[in-house]
Amino acid sequence: MVNLTIYFCSVLLLLVSLLINRAQATGFNFWESSTLNTSLANANGASARDASVQAMVPASITQLNQPMVNANVTHYGVSTDYDIFNQQSHYEVANPIPSGFFSMPISEHWFFGVGIASRAAADISVPSIPLVHPNETRIQPITVSIAPTVAYKFNNLSVAVTGEYIVANGHLESTKCFLGMCNEQQTDYQTSGFGSAISATWQANDWLSVAATHRFETDFGDQHLLFELPSITSGYINIKLNQQLSWDSSYSYSRWHNKGVSFAEYHDILGLFQGFQNSKRFATGLEYQVERWFFRAGFSIDEAIDMQGGNDKRYRLGVGYHISPNLQLNIAAFKEDYARKQFSAGAINLVEVQNKGNGYSLGISYQL
Numbered sequence: 001m002v003n004l005t006i007y008f009c010s011v012l013l014l015l016v017s018l019l020i021n022r023a024q025a026t027g028f029n030f031w032e033s034s035t036l037n038t039s040l041a042n043a044n045g046a047s048a049r050d051a052s053v054q055a056m057v058p059a060s061i062t063q064l065n066q067p068m069v070n071a072n073v074t075h076y077g078v079s080t081d082y083d084i085f086n087q088q089s090h091y092e093v094a095n096p097i098p099s100g101f102f103s104m105p106i107s108e109h110w111f112f113g114v115g116i117a118s119r120a121a122a123d124i125s126v127p128s129i130p131l132v133h134p135n136e137t138r139i140q141p142i143t144v145s146i147a148p149t150v151a152y153k154f155n156n157l158s159v160a161v162t163g164e165y166i167v168a169n170g171h172l173e174s175t176k177c178f179l180g181m182c183n184e185q186q187t188d189y190q191t192s193g194f195g196s197a198i199s200a201t202w203q204a205n206d207w208l209s210v211a212a213t214h215r216f217e218t219d220f221g222d223q224h225l226l227f228e229l230p231s232i233t234s235g236y237i238n239i240k241l242n243q244q245l246s247w248d249s250s251y252s253y254s255r256w257h258n259k260g261v262s263f264a265e266y267h268d269i270l271g272l273f274q275g276f277q278n279s280k281r282f283a284t285g286l287e288y289q290v291e292r293w294f295f296r297a298g299f300s301i302d303e304a305i306d307m308q309g310g311n312d313k314r315y316r317l318g319v320g321y322h323i324s325p326n327l328q329l330n331i332a333a334f335k336e337d338y339a340r341k342q343f344s345a346g347a348i349n350l351v352e353v354q355n356k357g358n359g360y361s362l363g364i365s366y367q368l
Contacts, residue, residue, distance in 0.1 A: 028120035028141070028261065029232070029254060029279075031300070032334075034072045034099055035363025039318020039332035040285030041298030043248040045236035046201060046211035050328070050365040051101035054115040056250070057211040057236060058149035059160035059199040061113045067104035072363035073097070078336070082127050083352040091125035094359075103149075104368075111151040111160075119145040119166065120229060122261075124273075140171040141261045141273075143227065145195070156203045164195035166218065170225040172266055187265060193220020193227065207240040217255070226262040230255040230275070244289045252281040256305040275305040285316075294320035296332070310339025314357075326367040333360045 031042045033055030045056030048063040051070045077094030103113035120143040127136055144167050151160035170189040175182055195218035201211040217231040234252040241247055256275030268274065285298035296318040304310045318332035336357030 028122050028229075030097075030118050030121040032074045032076065032097070032359070032361065033115075033117050034070060034101065035074070035318065035330040035332045035361040036070075036296075036320065036365070038074065038334060038361050039296035039298055039316050039320075039330070040248055040287065041250075041283035041300040041314065041316055043236065043250040043283040043285045043298060043300070044238065044287075045213065045234065045248075045250060046209040047238035047246065047248060051103040051113060052099070052115070052363075052365075054101055054103065054113050054147065054149055054162075055099075055117055056234065057160075057199045057201055057213050058113060058115075058147075058162045058197065059151050059158040059201040059213075060211055061103040061149065061160070062105075062111050062151050062153035062158040062201065063203070064103050064111075065105060067368040068102070068365060069368065070101040070363065070365045072099045072330075072361060074099070074359055074361040076121075076357070076359040078123065078355060078357040080125060080353065080355050089127040091127075093123045093125065095123065097121065109153050111149075111153065113149040113151070115145070115147045115149075117145060117147075119143050119164075120227075135174045135176045137172075137174040137266070139173075139263065139266060139273075141168065141225075141227070142170075143168045143229075147197075158201045158203075160199045162197040162199065164197065164218075165192065166195055166220065166227075167192045168220070168225065168227050170261075170263060172263055189225040189263075191220060191222045191225050191227070193218060195229070209238040211236040217259070221262075224264050226264075228259045228261070230259045230278075246287045247284070248287070249284040250282070252283075254279045254281070254305075276307045277303075277305050277309070279303045279305045292322040294318075294322075294330075296320065304339050308339070312336065312338045318361075328365045330363040330365070331361065332363075334358065 032038045034052030036049055048060040051068045053060045074097045079092040082089045097118050099117035101115045105111050122141055124139045145164050147162050147164045149160050149162040168191050173186040175184045197215040199213040203209045212235045215232045218229040221227050232254045236250045239247045255278050257278050260274040281302045283300035288295045298316040300314045302312045314336045316334040320330040322328050338355035
């Protein structure tokens, strides 16, 4: 009896660490800021192709000598397969996520920009687990940032300060069943707060640019919903291999330990919304130009922040076309393979969670 109790408690504790869904795999960072950035795995912060560079390195808008506007919509879908004690369940959800950016030079040295995009997004579905989590639940926290930037350029060096007004929405729904009778409850919350970032870009010469951004940690909320977003430090490099081929790479470090999202009405016994460790991210992308066409490919790998760890991999492809000298159309598609969460006792598979993601994006950039 004692051994059985110890075994049950061990499985219960492992469930807490294993039932980490798609969003918690790498934290709530949402990297798909624009269609162009998505196709290059968001590694292109040191080289401004359009105004959406503000999502990575706001200081890089000083590379844009004319006013520019950029609009995008990304259709993002993720599926989750659970296998818990041979009981299988499947969850799948998809949402359109829009974004927009604008930048303009004020003078020879000063530049202004503003971006509206989702900084953090998640859509978590948790199956009914007897004794551990008896109610089937879906939780959807999401933040939208309105971020103005002022940048200053002196010779080849640019620096920028960015403010951020963050509107956070939380959606909570649960299905409770008893004696065959099920009752569904839904609740929506909203709160807001402020954040900030500093960034710098150095154009060493015609073929090399480097850049860095530091986003400060942000805590805000109310009695219903609390957001504790991590600080993120990122470095970028762009190398023009020749007149047609450009290579971008980036490295990011997100301090997710003990950060996350808290719902007062949801007791997070599975630890879905709290980071257990920090996360490193590496991304790289290539862009090849043939007359009016741009062909892009990107790859990124993220460290999971849950106790199981592992790496999440993302593959991206994109195409851009200059309809006119001032107007460019971009499309992109991506596929995500998340680290499998699994626990076995000998030859018996007790718990397995597998997340997969995919999506496509459409964007347009116009130089005024």
